Amino acid sequence: MSTLQTLDRGLNALEIIARTAGGMSIAELAERLQVHRAIAYRIVATLEAHALVARGADGQVHLGSGLMVLASHFEPQLRAVARPLLTTLARETRATAFLSAAQGDECVALMVAEPDEGVLRVGYRVGSRHPLIRGAAGIAILTARPESPDEPDEVKQARRDGYSITRGQLQRGAVGVASPITTVERRPGGFEGCVGVVALDDLDTAAAAAAVRDCAGRIAALMG
Known part of the structure; x- marks a missing residue:
């Protein structure tokens, strides 16, 4: 075109x-x-x-200021696209599913979906934030950025794998798995987000990684 x-x-x-x-x-x-x-x-x-x-x-x-008006319309569209996929992800993995985005040097949870079953859950809520260099979500977002010679080894590994896994970095006993939302052509200054799940030690990380990558890919495709 x-x-x-x-x-x-x-x-x-x-x-x-x-x-x-x-x-x-x-x-x-x-x-x-x-x-x-x-x-x-x-x-x-x-x-x-x-x-x-x-x-x-x-x-x-x-x-x-016109950009703020445009940005205000983006999040409702993102929610409409991501909500059903996030709900399905939580049900399939039996874990708390989330969609997070970068805000400055921090990672912020924009959406959270809980599994239907009455399992023990990790306290992850909308608005939760942490440094990008800690937690599966932040590391996943960093993997979508250009490679840096001084980036942590866990970012390099997550970039090779296509997903990040962390244990106990944000909450004792919690395991997080996340994958970046990457569109076909990611432009500088654009949306930097990821999809992931967080649960306790009994999380099947292999199955969760596959489900998380699939969900992130579906959201990226719907976002264009």
């Missing part, structure tokens, strides 16, 4: 601006996009008209 060059440049501009915390000048943006400054100016003006970017008094370009 062919792409529309102007739209592609506009989206690339948003990604570049998003990765520049302090904002950037139109001249800097033009250099990063490898276009004439006049073209960069028109791109910014168009994005600004839709409140996707904003220019401060110093001329620096920042992300605009």
Whole structure:
């Protein structure tokens, strides 16, 4: 499928601006996009008209409030897609299933589904957060990022396996299994999430890993 060059440049501009915390000048943006400054100016003006970017008094370009409006519509769509799959995952594995996402340097649980059976459950709740470098969910998210020479061995292993397994890192006696949600083309600044399950020591990790990878793949496909 062919792409529309102007739209592609506009989206690339948003990604570049998003990765520049302090904002950037139109001249800097033009250099990063490898276009004439006049073209960069028109791109910014168009994005600004839709409140996707904003220019401060110093001329620096920042992300605009319009992106918050768009983002507010993303989570309900994600919930609609993921809820039935997460419920099935919890039932199949007899474990607490979750969908988590990266927020800064932390991993945050966005959705949780409990198994129907009255088994002992691990206390994992919506809003639970922990460092990305701890717990199966955070490690799974890190595996979808570009490789880093100083990344922990458990991230490297999880990347090779396609899933992460941790024991007792967040709660004593708990076993977590998680797999990243990766779309066909993952762009910088996009959604960084994972699907996983957490239970006590009797979790069948091999079966859980297969179920978690399948669920993550289904959600990724539905998200496009």
